[in-house]
Amino acid sequence: LRNHGSVARVWELLPASLREKVRYQPCPTTVARHLDPRLAEPAVREDTVLINCAYDRAGLRFGHDYGHFLAEMAAAIRAMSAAAEVRYAAHMPADERFVDDLRREHGLILPVEPLYLLSNDAIRDLYRRTRLVIGMRGHAGMIPFGCGTPVISLVSHPKLAYFLADIDRPDWGVSVHERALGARLAERARAVLADHPAAVADVHDRQRTLWSVTRENLALLRELTGLPDPFGEPGPDAGPVVPAPRSATGEDRAAPSLRTAPPTP
Secondary structure (H helix, E strand, O other), X not given: OOOHXXXXXXXXXXXXXXXXXXXXXXXXXXXXXHHXXXXXXXOXXXXXXXXXXXXXXXXXXXXXXXXXXXXXXXXXXXXXXXXXXEEEEEOOHHHHHHHHHHHHHHOXXXXXXXXXXXXXHHHHHHHHXXXXXXXXXXXXXXXXXXXXXXXXXXXXXXXXXXXXXXXXOHHHEEEOOOOOHHHHHHHHHHHHHHOHHHHHHHHHHHHHHXXXXXXXXXXXXXXXXXXXOOOOOOOOOOOOOOOOOOOOOOOOOOOOOOOOOXXXX
């Protein structure tokens, strides 16, 4: 299972004799730099911050605090805009409700990156080129983290905090119900942008821990199956030796966003 929180919950359902069979294995997205040689190369970054908000199960995520959340996010975006261009990364058309509500209620217009129209490779490339990703879904943090980009989680349910606990960085998360959400989010984002090389180095350090767990699990699987090690012997200079993941060529579509708001200039 991909986080210790889920491991603990499943253990509660099992007899003691079976619990040791449940192991922690980080999601492969979090160690993508070790799996795809293209992602291991130094990234050329733009002065941008990407934000994503999730609107599936919105009632469970926000409760009665949505108005407060929106106002605090508007304050945070205004503060962050002094250091970088803030853009919105929509995973699906429904996510674009955030930019519509933000424009209507607070007069802010954010450029939209419609990720749902891009290939997997194009999404990873976008995440590699930005300086910071702020997201409300688990993989809104795990995928850019795996590409080597600093992340901040907008914690709207416990599973988002599980990943941060696994990498021992609980301060990378801010609850959507936090009364001072705007100030805390802006402070954390400015700190990342002010010393970005250190933030990236911290991501790489956390990744090495997850990669070590992955290698240990692979070693156990080799003992059980007799299969060869797909990554060769580990060492300080060892690099990825598996073929890079591929996307279907020509699948990126230069289609317009499906937003209901007027297009951003």
